[in-house]
């Protein structure tokens with residue numbers, strides 16, 4: 055298994071590209087050739103996900119250990135266990151650092167200590183790809199077209215900042231028919247309540263970063279670092295703010311700081327990969 059994630063009752067499994075799948079029926083039902091989506095009942099999808107992650111990560115890390123032993127480099131092997139989901143995380147070849155990222159549950163923690171931000175609450179937003187508090191919302195629209203009326207809804211997982219954008223859209227579109235207004239207001243209330251008190255102003259900083267207003271966002275990030283020094287997700291958001299504001303050097307500086315604090319922080323590693331792909335595509 056390469057990766058897993060849950061969205062409400064659905065469990066998404068990404069099968070490793072190295073696995074040779076023989077079952078034709080399974081192959082025909084895979085998304086993009088390697089993704090399975092299961093709807094789970096009679097058990098919590100998150101519990102099932104953690105169980106799969108615990109087993110598959112242990113196998114993956116053990117294989118890595120055997121490879122290093124075979125190459126005469128066993129001294130490079132280093133692994134740790136995620137305190138949140140108990141997955142085994144491979145840290146071989148990486149410098150010792152302040153934080154470890156668990157790609158299974160998206161939590162961030164100092165090695166051998168409890169998590170500082172739990173991935174079930176604070177992770178990368180599906181829509182804007184920034185680090186923030188992410189929750190599931192139901193977007194509801196009531197419509198009435200002469201004699202036809204009805205409603206449509208969809209489920210989305212959004213950060214507090216994206217939820218505000220959806221609230222404005224749902225509020226304005228439902229305003230004419232009144233019926234959907236309460237669900238629109240619920241989006242706003244949900245996005246404002248139960249935040250980690252120390253990260254209350256994160257959504258504001260995310261919004262400023264999205265607009266490229268990195269100078270104003272920096273004031274907020276600096277306050278957040280007092281509780282979460284060098285948090286890799288906050289540094290990534292701050293870097294994206296510089297990037298959107300046209301300050302490439304400032305962005306690179308933040309991304310490098312993020313990786314120094316947490317060398318296996320995949321959201322920033324993925325960004326670097328995307329930059330590299332874009333640079334290779336550019337005509338020389």
Ligand SMILES: [Zn+2]
Pocket residue numbers: 136137138139140141156157158159160161
């Ligand atoms: Zn974990």
Ligand SMILES: [Zn+2]
Pocket residue numbers: 179180181182183184212213214215216217
């Ligand atoms: Zn978002």
